[in-house]
Amino acid sequence: MATKKQIAWFGISTAIIAVLIYMADINKFIEAVSQANTYYLIGALLTGLLPFFVWTHTWHSFLNKMGANVNYRKTFKLFMTGNFMNSVTPLGQFGGEPFMAYVIKENTGLSYEEGFSAVLSSDIINSVPIFTFVLGGAAFLLIFGSVNDIITQAIYISLLIVVIGGSIAYTLWFKSGTIENALTKGLRKITDRVGRGEKYVEKLDEKLENVEEAFERIGEDPRHLVRTASIAHAYFVFQVFSLYLILASMGIHTDFTPLYFILPLSSLSNFSPTPGGSGAYEATLATILTLMPAALFPQIPFATAIAVGILFRLCTYWPGLIIGYGAMISIGREKAN
Template identity: 45%
Template sequence: MATRKVLKKLKKHKDNKYLWFLISTGILAGLIYFSDPEKFLQSIRSADPLLLIPALGFGLAMFPAWSYVWYRVFQKSEIHMPYRKAVRIFMAGNFMNAITPLGQAGGEPLMAYLVEQNTDASYERALSSIFSADIMNGMPPITFILGGTGYLLLFGSLNTFIIQTVYMVLLVTAVGSIIAYLLWFESGTIEGSILKITRKISQKTGKGKELVKTLEEKLEKIEESFKAIGSDPKYLLKTSIISHAGWLMQVFNFVILMHALGYNPDFTPVYFVVVISGLANWSPTPGGSGTYEAAMATLVTIFFPQINFATGLTIGILFRLSTYWPGLILGWFALNSLNGEVEKK
């Protein structure tokens, strides 16, 4: 039954999936056209193919790291499964995120159904655990940007772009930290506020009593899950270190791609390009496609003035071909294998 729910929701997204991938492809085609197609093709041809293999290796290495973050969060919220299955569920979830028109956050409800059907966990516990894992995997860009800014403040110089980025990151950090603190260490605060507002609306309208009762039961399960996850701060800290290691794999990938195109970049600008580009994952296209490559190409030209936009776009596309697209293909196989297992039960 649960499998049918997932497949039904996937089918519901089918038309939108093709539309959004068409839009993403259109964005990329437009970028190549306006950036000078000849320069783009020239930079593609100049890439050293032997260096693309280790770049792909680092691109794939981040998936086991981020999957392990999921695994640890699941264990803490008492969703028991082998690590190998956690990897497959993470990869399947990565695929589902890519077929929704809401960027990185679009597939979470579908992921929760996938966890529910493959474990004995409730949907509410699965969703709260996935959201917690997302928070953990979303921390590295913030800490890396703040750390890199501190380094430049002490040993380098800050330009206007970096300063503006830091202001934005500080705002996101403040809001995100408050939400994470309330969910993990003051469980019930946000859930209680949602329930309070719902009750008031129900009392004023005289409707929705059953909805309030159902919501109360679901929020209670969600609260219990967040409380379990936040019960051991040291456990969360260790999990966060693993997530940061996954992000470093992307940095190594980018450095190798730069060398493949004949550039020997300094670490600091690479650090900022990769981390800031990652924010484009949250753009409203499947997996951030199109906007991610555009963001990376723009950042490359800002931090490496000697590189033109066409070459920057080449780097962005090669980066995605060795990080995002392999995960998408593996995720499709993972989703089908998981659904096949459930059908046999």
């Protein structure tokens, strides 16, 4: 059951969406939604569900690499349950790894540290396609001379994240222990000065050693990482196509290239402190849609952009909550039997 805090956060998310619709003109919003082509929307929904299966594959790959020996069906339930728990917390779409690792620990033979390593590695791999398409799309636009300030900023941000994130991933998988040891040394210096907390640092050091061993196992086979990352690219393609179909349902026709930038930029709103970035994501996506240069993207009214943002989330995010809640109940019944 949802707690009062969870209900409150979803209430805030709903309020944000309601304010956006009001600001965009309710009548124009209703008109935009009512004119949407139903068949295109059904296609967008079906396409929007496919990323959950791709993300499950990434989980399945890393869990079995850790020795969990779980089939794809059970992995799907575990992933959807973990995704649900992550989505109902006020952490956006980030910071939910501990919740997901707990789900894995309780339902497989893996330790919490192994589950955490598998989940974090999955997150890293699943983020690769975003930057592949952003930088690939940028290269395409550079060739045809269509780069502007928005695209340039997106490229700089992507390159910065790739450098920082790539360095962290490389250190975790191939230089395991570097980050863990640095963290432990820093905490020991603090406890030496304060004169207390040594027992907690020792316990943390023991857990970090287990995390280090888990990441070493993942990094020992680089070809496995490359294969998993290659397959993960499919989810981003599905999301782009889902957004394309939603735009087409409203009579907005565009190339795929601008969408490679629109979705990653919108995903920055996932850092907002609402469940799954709800409210903030729709607002960000709508704003970016209206600010895209006319040379790259058709100019659309804000009310229509809000409708696109809400419909996109209805096709790609909210179904995951329903499926995840059902998966959580199913897993609970299996444990009880």
